[in-house]
Amino acid sequence: MIFNLQTDPKLSNGTTHFIPLGNFKRLDQPQIQDIEAHLPFSKTEKIEKIWGTLGWKDDKPFHERGVVKFSESGQLTEAKGATLKQIEMLYDIYPEIPLHNHRVRERYIDLDDLDIDLPRNISLQEMKELRLDIFLENNEGAVVYLQHSEKDNYDEEEAFIEYLSPQPTDDLNRLDQRNRLTYHIPFQFQRNLRPNGIQETEGASYNVPVHYLELSDEAPEPVLDDSGTPVTLESTSFIVKILTFIRSARTPEEALKGFGSALAKQTQKTILKNQLDKLGRNKYSLLKFKPEVDIRNDSGQFMKVQVGSEIDTSARTLLLIHGTFKDTYGSYEDFITKKYADTDHNYLNFLIKKGHYDQILAFDHPYFWDTPEQNAEWLINGLFENVYFEPDKLDILGVSRGALVGMYMATNVVCMQHLRVRKVLTFSGGASGFMDSIAGISKWISVVKIGAPAPVQKLLIGLASIGLNYLEKNSGLAALKSGNPFLNNLYTTPLQHPVIFKAMVADWNRHVVTGKGWIDTSLKRALASGLDTVLKLFLGWQHDWVIGSAAQRKLPQGHNSFPEPSFEYSGRHGSYFLAGFPKVRVGNKWEEADIYHEITSFLK
Secondary structure (H helix, E strand, O other): OEEEOOOOOOEEOOOOEEEEEEOHHHOOHHHHHHHHHOOOOOOOOOOOOEEEEEEEOOOOOOOOEEEEEEOOOOEOOOOOHHHHHHHHHHHHHOOHHHHOOOOOEEEEEEOOOEEOOOOOEEOOOOOOEEEEEEEOOOOEEEEEEEEEOEOOOOOOOOOEEEEEOEOOOOOOOOHHHOOEEEEEEEOOOOOOEEEOOOOOOOOOOOOOOOOOEEEOOOOOOOEEOOOOOEEOOOOEOOEEEEEEEEOOOOOHHHHHHHHHHHHHHHOOOHHHHHHHHHHHOOOOEEEEEOOOOOOOOOOOOEEEOOOHHHOOOOOOEEEEEOOOOOOHHHHHHHHHOOOOOOOOOOHHHHHHHOOOOOEEEEEEOOOOOOOHHHHHHHHHHOOOOOOOOOOOOEEEEEEOHHHHHHHHHHHOHHHHHHHOEEEEEEEOOOOOHHHHOHHHHHHHHHHHOOOOOHHHHHHHHHHHHHOOHHHHHOOOOHHHOOOOHHHHHHHHOOOOOOEEEEEEEEOOOHHHOOOOHHHHHHHHHHHHOOHHHHHHHHHOOOEOOOOEHHHHHOOOOOOOEEEOOOEEEEOOOOOOOOOOOOEEEEOOEEEEOOHHHHHHHHHO
16 A cells, blocks of 8 residues: 555545555545544544554654555465565464464565655654554454665565564563554664764764764765775665564463474574573573583583582682573584684683683573572572682683673672682673563664574574563663662772772674675675664664673772773674684774683683
């Protein structure tokens, strides 16, 4: 359907306008008047012949120009490209859809030809956003996303998918009592965005908060690879996709447990099953590295510790702690399954063979259900109840949320009595501005999805389908919210004995995009939309797409804390150990950062 904003009738209650989505041409004047008499709609009312409405989030009249294209009723069988991938993932996490002979319905809204008066600036408080309301049956779920694909190529497989979360419906957020969902859609400007009105200069440092983005009349800045060669950024379409489906879960908790159990049954990798089953609720385990196991055996180099007596408390020990949406193998795969430098063994074997460590442990833990404090308590009150390391024998390496768990273990008074930590090295540890709002969490799960393993991608679309305000309130991830009490205590607690800390700080830079492979193609689509600049509003001027660099630099400062200067490099969240990816600027050139050398030098 094509809605002409100059000639077709909008729905109006006198103060705001809505575009009716669906077969609006079958609405006669009496029906339109009856609908308008009921505006604004209640949660229980549905409108015949239309499946949703589109207006402005702030309820301003819709006086824009141009046309809006959208589905009349949607399709069940013709999905292609990135949309087909999303539908296939929904079938995997909601097995009841095909079981009951249901299908996922695809609808779209094409906003490429919507002409608006551009604002001069946008900010988190004044983001130009549309409001989409969709009508559902009580047992229907929905996934809504922006599809950043090459312009006029609706079926592109490598499109960047930016999930949108429904706004909260009630305190319980029940899934079986939601027959109307509201989504806020950030307008896509296809313009060069200037943080705080400043045109960024290559090589300059801008370690300040970003309060607003100024819209220029220019196209987005080109991307240069590490050799200085421009990487083509094709214009992207402003497309909204809406997928609806029947599901049986009544609450977010039911849905989450169902996702994990379904994915655990599907995966053939044993190392993923504990992570996925019940979404990691039974994930707790302490693992011990077995250096004699062949490097090619990617599921056997860590063995589960059954009792505390298996731990040598007098040995020089390294403890690895993974990040969110990962387990030990997910965060440290490059340490385990790849040969290190010009040796015949992996990096962990290198650390042992060179005498840096005698023992390497890894801590698998849930991140959804439990807080970092509870993660540490499981270890201290369980396997380590009667385990007391000799002073200065234990070092910790933690990534992302795992870095927060590691810093807590090194600073908490009870943990200190058992662990007596010597050094802590963190990668991208700290609060994320994403966790402070539903819009931010939507951005978070969208960027985490790029390059993630298939089970994690399926988990993320599942989260988008239940409403991300659930994550905002969830205790396991609350530690990532800015200014929360856990972090304030972490950074100020006095220590009983000296501990040395160091932060490895990543700042995203566009040069790391080569344009090769589907991951970089997805990144190119995101960059063409200006997303990496928009993220500065949430994370600060410098960020790794998930954590702001300023937050990554924060380390414990209490008595007996000894923070060393951070190591600064360019990279993307989660790609810390990937060969050839982290970079440092040397003069006017970008060169590969020797991350492994920095780790070894600090920990040895």
